[in-house]
Amino acid sequence: MNPATREIADDAATEASDALALTESISALSTGTFLTVHGTLKHDERVKLGGTEIKIGSLDIAAAADPETPIASDSGMDKRMDWRFIDLRQRRNNLIFRVQTTLEHAMRTYWVDRDYIELHTPKLMSSPSESNAELFSMEYFGDQTAYLAQSPQHYKQMAQASGFGKIFEIGDVFRADPSFTSRHATEFTSVDAEISWIDSHEDVAAMQEELLATAIAAVKEKHGAEIAELFGIEVTVPSLPFPRIPLAEAHDIIAARGYQTPRTDGDLDPEGERQISAHVAETFGHQFVFITDYHAGIRPFYHMRDEKTGLTKSYDLLFQGVEITTGAQREHRIDVLEAQAVEKGLALEGLEHYLDFFRYGVPPHGGFGMGLARVLMLLLGESSIREVTFLFRGPTRLAP
Amino acid sequence: MNPATREIADDAATEASDALALTESISALSTGTFLTVHGTLKHDERVKLGGTEIKIGSLDIAAAADPETPIASDSGMDKRMDWRFIDLRQRRNNLIFRVQTTLEHAMRTYWVDRDYIELHTPKLMSSPSESNAELFSMEYFGDQTAYLAQSPQHYKQMAQASGFGKIFEIGDVFRADPSFTSRHATEFTSVDAEISWIDSHEDVAAMQEELLATAIAAVKEKHGAEIAELFGIEVTVPSLPFPRIPLAEAHDIIAARGYQTPRTDGDLDPEGERQISAHVAETFGHQFVFITDYHAGIRPFYHMRDEKTGLTKSYDLLFQGVEITTGAQREHRIDVLEAQAVEKGLALEGLEHYLDFFRYGVPPHGGFGMGLARVLMLLLGESSIREVTFLFRGPTRLAP
Structure with missing residues (x-):
C-alpha cells in the first residue's frame, strides 16, 4: 500500500x-x-x-442510572406512587403538568387582565376556617395551637372588608379527611376567587364559567393534539352560558330517570351528580352544569339566603358528573350572619375574628373554591386525582 | 300664587x-x-x-360600619396587625398587593413563555425538607408524624430526576423560627425555580437576574407613578448583568471600609451585607449583587463543590443590602452527595427518600429560592416584611 x-x-x-x-x-x-x-x-x-x-x-x-428500575409503566398505583419520580418520566405524566401549567396561567391571566389582586392567605390559623371536622392541629410555640387552613374562606372574605374588590388565590389547603375515594386528598391545590358588589351568586357563576371556558380553550390550543394522542381525549371548549338547574328540579329529573338518591338531607349523592350530568349531556350536549338553589340545611351558615324563597344564593358546579366547585353569595350583614351561625349551633366565640370582619363595613360579595386536581382529572379522563397530583397526600401517603 | x-x-x-x-x-x-x-x-x-x-x-x-374604628393609620404596628383588615383599606396597603400581583404575574409569564412547568409540591412531609431545626410537626392519622415543608427543595430537585427540565413554584413554606426580626416569619411565600442541564450556578444566576429585571420593569410600568406618590420611591429597573463578587473579595472590600464582621464561620452578617451592598451602589450604581463562591462549611450538603477550589457553586443575592435568595448548582452524583451528607454529620436514613431521587439518573441541575415579601419590602422601601404580608405569621402572631 x-x-x-x-x-x-x-x-x-x-x-x-x-x-x-x-x-x-x-x-x-x-x-x-x-x-x-x-x-x-x-x-x-x-x-x-x-x-x-x-x-x-x-x-x-x-x-448513570441504577439498572434495576423499581417500577414499570404498568405497575400498580401504590407502587408507582412510591416511586413517583420515575413514574413522572412517562410522557403522559409529563403532559399532565404542562396542561396544569397552561390551565393555571390562563386563569391567572384572565383575572390579572381584569384587575384582580392575587392573595397568599395564611395556612396557619388560630381557629378552624371551616368546621371542627377534618382539621389538622399542631403545637405552636409552646402553649398555642395552630390549625391548618381547610380553605382560604375567611381570608378571601376579609379582603372584601379591606376593599380589595376582586381577588384570587391558587394555593394549598389541608383536610384531615380519612376517606380513600378517587376524589379526596389530605392536601390539595384550591383555586379560589371572591368578588365584591355582586347582586347574587349568579355574578360569581358568570365569572367562573367564562374563566373555565377561557382556560380550557388555552389548554386545547396548546396541548389539544398531544392530549388526543396520549390520553385519547378530544378537549371540548365549553359553550357559554353553562346550563343551570335548580336542585329541586334536578331531583325530579333524576327521579324520572329512575334513580332515587339514598341521602335524606336533600343533597345529591355522587350517583345523583352523575345522573344529572348525563341528563345535561344528552339534553344540552354540555359537560358542565350549575346546580342552584340549595336549601339552607345543607349549606354553611355564611351562605346568603334568598329573601323570598329562603333558599341559599349558592351553586355547585358539576363537570362530567363530578362536583368541582361550591360557589355562593356570602351573608355580609353581621346581624343576619350571627343569627345563621347560632341557628347552625355554632359558638360565636370561636368565630370571633371572622365575625369582626363584618362589623366595620363590607360590601355584598361572593366567590367560589375549585379543586384543581379534580378539573385536571376530568379534563384528561383520568380515574383518580392521584394520577394528576404531583405528589399525592392521603391518610396512608406522606412520602416520598 | x-x-x-x-x-x-x-x-x-x-x-x-x-x-x-x-x-x-x-x-x-x-x-x-x-x-x-x-x-x-x-x-x-x-x-x-x-x-x-x-x-x-x-x-x-x-x-353600615361600627362608628368606633379600633385603629387609625398611625396606630402601632401590632395594633394594626390585630385589625389588619381595616389597616389594608389604606391606599398604600392596597397598592402593595397590586404590586405583588404584577410582580408575580410577570415572573410566571417569563417562565411560562420559556416552557417551565409550574409545580405545587406537598407541604406535608414524612421527613424534614431542610434540617431538624425550625421544624413544625404534627400528628398525622394516629401513629404517623407529619412535618411542614421548610422549602420545596427536595421536590423541585425530584422534578429534575423526573425529567421536567425547568420548573417553578410560588407557594407557602413554614419555619418554626423563634426570631422577631423584620425579615423573618413562621410562614411565608417562597418563589422557587430549578433547571436542568446547567454548567454551573452561573446559569441559575443568569436566569434569576433576567427574571427580576423583567418583573421589576413590569411593576414600574404599571405602578411606577403610584409608588412614587404613595411610597416616595422611584422604582429602578436593574441593568444586566448584576455585579458578582466572590465572598473572599467581599470580605476584603468590607474590611477596607473599616467593618469587621463578628461571625467566625466566614459568612457575612447583616451589617456585612449592608456594607458590601453600599460598596456596590457606590461603585457600580447597582441595587443588586451576587455574592459567590461560599465555602462548603457554611452551605448545605447538597450544594455542588468546584473541583479545583473546593468552594461551593452557589450564590447569595443581595438587594439593597438584604439577602433575598440562595441559589446553587446541586450535587447530583449520588456517591458524592452521600459523602457530603456524611461529612456534615447527617444520618443517611433520614434522607432516604431524597437520596433515592439520585439513584436512577438525574441531569446536572440547580435553582434558587427567594422570599417574596423581602423583595416587596425592599422594592417599596418598607421597614418590615410584616407591612407587605397580607396576614403576617410569627411566634406570637396567629390571628386574625
Whole structure:
C-alpha cells in the first residue's frame, strides 16, 4: 500500500474501533441515564420521530442510572406512587403538568387582565376556617395551637372588608379527611376567587364559567393534539352560558330517570351528580352544569339566603358528573350572619375574628373554591386525582 | 300664587327637604361604610380627584360600619396587625398587593413563555425538607408524624430526576423560627425555580437576574407613578448583568471600609451585607449583587463543590443590602452527595427518600429560592416584611 492508502485504511480501522467502543458503551447504559450526545443530525425518511436520525459522535454521561428500575409503566398505583419520580418520566405524566401549567396561567391571566389582586392567605390559623371536622392541629410555640387552613374562606372574605374588590388565590389547603375515594386528598391545590358588589351568586357563576371556558380553550390550543394522542381525549371548549338547574328540579329529573338518591338531607349523592350530568349531556350536549338553589340545611351558615324563597344564593358546579366547585353569595350583614351561625349551633366565640370582619363595613360579595386536581382529572379522563397530583397526600401517603 | 307657581314652590320645598334628609343620612354614616351612590357626574375645576363632582340623587347603604374604628393609620404596628383588615383599606396597603400581583404575574409569564412547568409540591412531609431545626410537626392519622415543608427543595430537585427540565413554584413554606426580626416569619411565600442541564450556578444566576429585571420593569410600568406618590420611591429597573463578587473579595472590600464582621464561620452578617451592598451602589450604581463562591462549611450538603477550589457553586443575592435568595448548582452524583451528607454529620436514613431521587439518573441541575415579601419590602422601601404580608405569621402572631 502506498502511504496515502495506508492512512485511509488506518482511519477506517480507528473509526471502526471507535464505533465499537461507542456501541459497547451504549449497550452498557441503563434506562433513566441522563446523557449529552454530540453528533450530526441526518434526515432519513425511514426513521420515526420526524424523520431525523442522530449520527453519534460522542456521548457524555451526566448521571448513570441504577439498572434495576423499581417500577414499570404498568405497575400498580401504590407502587408507582412510591416511586413517583420515575413514574413522572412517562410522557403522559409529563403532559399532565404542562396542561396544569397552561390551565393555571390562563386563569391567572384572565383575572390579572381584569384587575384582580392575587392573595397568599395564611395556612396557619388560630381557629378552624371551616368546621371542627377534618382539621389538622399542631403545637405552636409552646402553649398555642395552630390549625391548618381547610380553605382560604375567611381570608378571601376579609379582603372584601379591606376593599380589595376582586381577588384570587391558587394555593394549598389541608383536610384531615380519612376517606380513600378517587376524589379526596389530605392536601390539595384550591383555586379560589371572591368578588365584591355582586347582586347574587349568579355574578360569581358568570365569572367562573367564562374563566373555565377561557382556560380550557388555552389548554386545547396548546396541548389539544398531544392530549388526543396520549390520553385519547378530544378537549371540548365549553359553550357559554353553562346550563343551570335548580336542585329541586334536578331531583325530579333524576327521579324520572329512575334513580332515587339514598341521602335524606336533600343533597345529591355522587350517583345523583352523575345522573344529572348525563341528563345535561344528552339534553344540552354540555359537560358542565350549575346546580342552584340549595336549601339552607345543607349549606354553611355564611351562605346568603334568598329573601323570598329562603333558599341559599349558592351553586355547585358539576363537570362530567363530578362536583368541582361550591360557589355562593356570602351573608355580609353581621346581624343576619350571627343569627345563621347560632341557628347552625355554632359558638360565636370561636368565630370571633371572622365575625369582626363584618362589623366595620363590607360590601355584598361572593366567590367560589375549585379543586384543581379534580378539573385536571376530568379534563384528561383520568380515574383518580392521584394520577394528576404531583405528589399525592392521603391518610396512608406522606412520602416520598 | 297661580297653580303653576305653587307647583314649582312645592317642588322646591320637596327638593330642599329631600336634600336635608340626604345630608342627615350622610352625616350619620361611619367611616368604612360601603354604599352605592346614584347621581350625576359633574365637571368642576375646583374639585380635586380629577375635577369631577357627584350630584347625589340617592344613597343605598350596603353595610353600615361600627362608628368606633379600633385603629387609625398611625396606630402601632401590632395594633394594626390585630385589625389588619381595616389597616389594608389604606391606599398604600392596597397598592402593595397590586404590586405583588404584577410582580408575580410577570415572573410566571417569563417562565411560562420559556416552557417551565409550574409545580405545587406537598407541604406535608414524612421527613424534614431542610434540617431538624425550625421544624413544625404534627400528628398525622394516629401513629404517623407529619412535618411542614421548610422549602420545596427536595421536590423541585425530584422534578429534575423526573425529567421536567425547568420548573417553578410560588407557594407557602413554614419555619418554626423563634426570631422577631423584620425579615423573618413562621410562614411565608417562597418563589422557587430549578433547571436542568446547567454548567454551573452561573446559569441559575443568569436566569434569576433576567427574571427580576423583567418583573421589576413590569411593576414600574404599571405602578411606577403610584409608588412614587404613595411610597416616595422611584422604582429602578436593574441593568444586566448584576455585579458578582466572590465572598473572599467581599470580605476584603468590607474590611477596607473599616467593618469587621463578628461571625467566625466566614459568612457575612447583616451589617456585612449592608456594607458590601453600599460598596456596590457606590461603585457600580447597582441595587443588586451576587455574592459567590461560599465555602462548603457554611452551605448545605447538597450544594455542588468546584473541583479545583473546593468552594461551593452557589450564590447569595443581595438587594439593597438584604439577602433575598440562595441559589446553587446541586450535587447530583449520588456517591458524592452521600459523602457530603456524611461529612456534615447527617444520618443517611433520614434522607432516604431524597437520596433515592439520585439513584436512577438525574441531569446536572440547580435553582434558587427567594422570599417574596423581602423583595416587596425592599422594592417599596418598607421597614418590615410584616407591612407587605397580607396576614403576617410569627411566634406570637396567629390571628386574625
